[in-house]
Amino acid sequence: MSDKILVIGESREGVLRNVSFEAIAAARKMNDNAEVVALLLSDGELEDQAQEMIYYGADRAVTVKHENLKNYTSEGYGQVVLEVVDEETPDAIIMGHTAIGKDLTPKIASRLELGLVSDATEIETDGEDVIFTRPIYSGKAFEKKVIKEGITFATIRPNNIAALEKDESRSGEIQAKDVDVKDLRTVIKEVIRKQSEGVDMSEASVVIAGGRGVKSAEGFEPLYELANLLGGAVGASRGACDAEYCDYSLQIGQTGKVITPDLYIAVGISGAIQHLAGMSNSKVIVAINKDPEANIFNIADYGIVGDLFEVIPLLTEELKQQIG
Known part of the structure; x- marks a missing residue:
C-alpha cells in the first residue's frame, strides 16, 4: 500500500x-x-x-x-x-x-x-x-x-x-x-494549434462527432452550434478527416483520440471498428444516421434513423427552447 x-x-x-x-x-x-x-x-x-x-x-x-x-x-x-x-x-x-x-x-x-x-x-x-x-x-x-x-x-x-x-x-x-533545467536537445520555437478553441475533447463531458455523412466542412457547422449549446466539443471519424472536412486533430478512434464522455452523439458515422475503439466506452451513445443498418446502431443506447441535416437543426432548436 x-x-x-x-x-x-x-x-x-x-x-x-x-x-x-x-x-x-x-x-x-x-x-x-x-x-x-x-x-x-x-x-x-x-x-x-x-x-x-x-x-x-x-x-x-x-x-x-x-x-x-x-x-x-x-x-x-x-x-x-x-x-x-x-x-x-x-x-x-x-x-x-x-x-x-x-x-x-x-x-x-x-x-x-x-x-x-x-x-x-x-x-x-x-x-x-x-x-x-x-x-x-x-x-x-x-x-x-x-x-x-x-x-x-x-x-x-x-x-x-x-x-x-x-x-x-x-x-x-x-x-x-529550484531545478536547473538545462542542456535541452529539443527547443520549441513556436506552437501552432490547429484544434478549435473551446472545450478540450479528451476531457469534454459531451462530444458531437461527425463522419462522412456530414458531406463537407460546412456540414460541421451545425455540429459546432449544438456542441456550444451543450458545453461540449466536436470530434470526427477518420473518414471525415480523410475527406478534408475537418482537421486530423479532431479524429477519434484507434489512430486518433480515445475518449469517454458522458454523452457521445455520432452524426453521419457508420461505426467502423477503428472508430468504435476510440469512443465505445462513452457512458451514453446517441447515433444519428439515415442508414438503419449502420454498425454504429449496434452499440448506441439511442438511435435516430433520419437525415442529419434535418435532425440536428430540430434537436438544436428544441434544446434552445428547453434551455431558454
Whole structure:
C-alpha cells in the first residue's frame, strides 16, 4: 500500500486540466490515508494552481518554475520529475493519460527501471494490492494489473475517475523548488494549434462527432452550434478527416483520440471498428444516421434513423427552447 503518492499535474495556458484533479482522486482510491503530493511545472506563477490541487485533495504541492518549461519537452519535464522523485521518494506516481502523459511517463519509467500501467480506467484495492483496470484489443476487452514491487507507476484515462469535491477549507504546504533545467536537445520555437478553441475533447463531458455523412466542412457547422449549446466539443471519424472536412486533430478512434464522455452523439458515422475503439466506452451513445443498418446502431443506447441535416437543426432548436 502506498504511503506517499506523487501526482503530476498538467495545465494548458495557465489553467489546470481536469485530469490533474482526477489523478488526485485516483491517488485517494489507492490509499485514502497516503500523503498526496502534487507536482506542477511551468515558466509562470503556480501558486494559484498549487492551491487548487490542495482544494481538490492534495496534501501539499511542489512547484517548479523555469523558463525552459514554457513549452513541454520530455527532456525538460523529465529532468524535473526525476529530481523530485529522487527527493520525495514516493511509493507511487500518477499522471493523466494525455498526449503529454503518454510521451513522458514511459521515458520516466525507463530511467527509473519501473513498470508502467498505462491508460487505467478504474482503480480498486484488495488488501495491500492496488488493482488497475485497463482496456486492451482496442477496447474489446479489459485486463487487471497489479504492481507487486517497486514504485507503482500509472496513467489514468481522462474522464473515467471522478474528481473529488472541491473543498476550499483545505490547506497544505506549497513548496517552490529550484531545478536547473538545462542542456535541452529539443527547443520549441513556436506552437501552432490547429484544434478549435473551446472545450478540450479528451476531457469534454459531451462530444458531437461527425463522419462522412456530414458531406463537407460546412456540414460541421451545425455540429459546432449544438456542441456550444451543450458545453461540449466536436470530434470526427477518420473518414471525415480523410475527406478534408475537418482537421486530423479532431479524429477519434484507434489512430486518433480515445475518449469517454458522458454523452457521445455520432452524426453521419457508420461505426467502423477503428472508430468504435476510440469512443465505445462513452457512458451514453446517441447515433444519428439515415442508414438503419449502420454498425454504429449496434452499440448506441439511442438511435435516430433520419437525415442529419434535418435532425440536428430540430434537436438544436428544441434544446434552445428547453434551455431558454
